[in-house]
Amino acid sequence: MKRILLFVLTNVLVVAVLGIMASLLGVNRYLTAGGLNLSALLGFALIMGFGGATISLLISKPMAKWTTPGLRVLNQPQNADEAWIVETVRKLSEKAGVGMPEVAIFDGDPNAFATGAFKNSALVAVSTGLLRGMTQEEIEAVIGHEIAHVANGDMVTMTLIQGVMNTFVVFLSRVIGYAVDSFLRKGDDRNSGPGIGYMITTVVLDIVLGFAAAMVVAWFSRHREFRADAGSAQLLGRKQPMINALARLGGMAPGELPKSVAAFGITGGIGKLFSTHPPIEERIAALQHQQA
Numbered sequence: 115m116k117r118i119l120l121f122v123l124t125n126v127l128v129v130a131v132l133g134i135m136a137s138l139l140g141v142n143r144y145l146t147a148g149g150l151n152l153s154a155l156l157g158f159a160l161i162m163g164f165g166g167a168t169i170s171l172l173i174s175k176p177m178a179k180w181t182t183p184g185l186r187v188l189n190q191p192q193n194a195d196e197a198w199i200v201e202t203v204r205k206l207s208e209k210a211g212v213g214m215p216e217v218a219i220f221d222g223d224p225n226a227f228a229t230g231a232f233k234n235s236a237l238v239a240v241s242t243g244l245l246r247g248m249t250q251e252e253i254e255a256v257i258g259h260e261i262a263h264v265a266n267g268d269m270v271t272m273t274l275i276q277g278v279m280n281t282f283v284v285f286l287s288r289v290i291g292y293a294v295d296s297f298l299r300k301g302d303d304r305n306s307g308p309g310i311g312y313m314i315t316t317v318v319l320d321i322v323l324g325f326a327a328a329m330v331v332a333w334f335s336r337h338r339e340f341r342a343d344a345g346s347a348q349l350l351g352r353k354q355p356m357i358n359a360l361a362r363l364g365g366m367a368p369g370e371l372p373k374s375v376a377a378f379g380i381t382g383g384i385g386k387l388f389s390t391h392p393p394i395e396e397r398i399a400a401l402q403h404q405q406a
Contacts, residue, residue, distance in 0.1 A: 156314060187216050210265040357398055
């Protein structure tokens with residue numbers, strides 16, 4: 115409930131802040147006089163910004179099931195190893211105070227992820243490569259990492275951050291595009307609607323601001339990985355299993371995940387500014403400096 119209230123409050127605050135900024139800077143008077151309906155633009159930016167992020171969150175679990183190669187939900191474990199995985203997820207989720215997630219195995223190189231719109235109905239999945247290449251203690255640490263993502267509400271928080279960034283991108287690109295177009299067409303009859311200056315500026319700024327927004331979202335995602343590592347150590351009662359799991363991953367070729375769940379995997383991402391995960395060496399160092 116708190117996450118839902120936060121989501122609604124963030125929606126309202128984003129629109130309010132944009133409206134206040136436009137009013138204080140006098141932008142609204144200039145643009146309204148030029149024919150731009152600022153209230154309509156705020157509503158459009160809100161729908162486009164949060165609408166897409168919300169839909170992505172709501173369909174995240176079914177999309178993960180459809181797009182992850184060989185994913186199989188363990189409704190009925192078929193052997194002792196599968197039964198152990200389900201029981202480990204059950205034990206750690208109870209300790210974290212969240213509902214029992216669905217548990218799945220998928221084909222591929224070492225990786226794992228958690229996804230879902232609600233912390234009490236999430237999905238936790240581990241790859242066959244991870245199961246083959248790690249000890250049970252290390253696998254338990256990885257599962258703890260994913261359960262920590264669920265308990266921290268990271269799926270909703272990432273949606274909030276993405277929604278805020280999207281809203282600002284949509285709003286700012288169109289306001290600046292309209293201002294540029296008005297300057298270029300000063301004295302012209304604009305009854306025919308925005309001109310080429312608006313169209314070009316908006317497209318360019320959507321791309322440029324979109325990259326800037328992606329860097330902000332990636333920065334937050336990296337921060338959240340450190341929290342999930344610490345959360346795993348807390349759930350297991352000691353940090354060494356997570357350190358060992360990360361060290362093991364550092365010597366493996368990490369498996370690629372579908373784009374819809376890539377940010378919630380145990381490892382992944384390329385390019386420091388756009389990477390959703392910090393370097394494994396930094397994660398190990400953070401755990402080593404964490405108080406026991």
